[in-house]
Amino acid sequence: MNMLIRSEQEKDFDQIYDLxxxxxxxxxxxxxxEQEIVNKLRKSNKYIPELALVIERERKIIGYVMLTKFFIQGKTQKFESLLLAPVAISTDFQNQKLGTELIEKSFERAKEMGHTNVIVVGDPNYYHRFGFRASIEFGIDNMEGLPTQYVMAYELIPNGLKDKMGRVSLKL
Structure with missing residues (x-):
């Protein structure tokens, strides 16, 4: 199956919304x-076009991932992070490791751009395979009171979260 992973383009927005x-x-x-959140993030100062990726097969978008700017609020300062959301794969192509490919490619690009860590809210059974751990293990709590096992963090580089303790707000 011939597929291409690339950055999203404005002409893709309607297809991505539906996907x-x-x-x-x-x-x-x-x-x-979730589709409205994507549009809202694109219009914000959190949007990083290079970290919004699609998988395309025969000019049809079958997968999508977005990493956006995010902050951990420490006691006296903010620490930059990335938020992973959403990861979406067409129902016809799920369970074929396309989500894994997208996430890994987005992490590779994020590292190249100098980012050090990522936060995600999701299923621990899925995200642990990438190395995500409960964010509370890094000293990062969430302001919404979500169960701590669903709010996870990942270090893109060794010690990418060292001394970046604080709280995150998951509201947009």
Missing amino acids: VKNSFASAPVKDGT
Whole structure:
């Protein structure tokens, strides 16, 4: 199967909107607004175009991942981080490791750009395979009171979260 991973382009936005909406329709954990969140993030100062990636097959987008700027609020300063959200794969192509390919490619690009860590809210059974651990293990709590096992952090480089303790707000 001939596939291409590339940065999203403005001409892709409608296809991405539909992909995210449809791929989350049957997801066990969702709020139904994931596609709207993507649009909102694109219009914010958190958007990093190089870290919004698609997998394309025969000019059709079948997968999507987005990493955006995010901050950990310490006692006296903010620490930059990235938020991984969403990861969406067309229902016809799920369970083929395409999400893994997208996440790994986005992490590779993020490291090349000098980023050191990533935060995600999701299923620990899925995200632990990438090396994510409960963010509380790094001294990072969330302001919304979400169960700590669902808010996870990952160091893109060794010690990427060293001395970056604090709290994160998961509201956009």
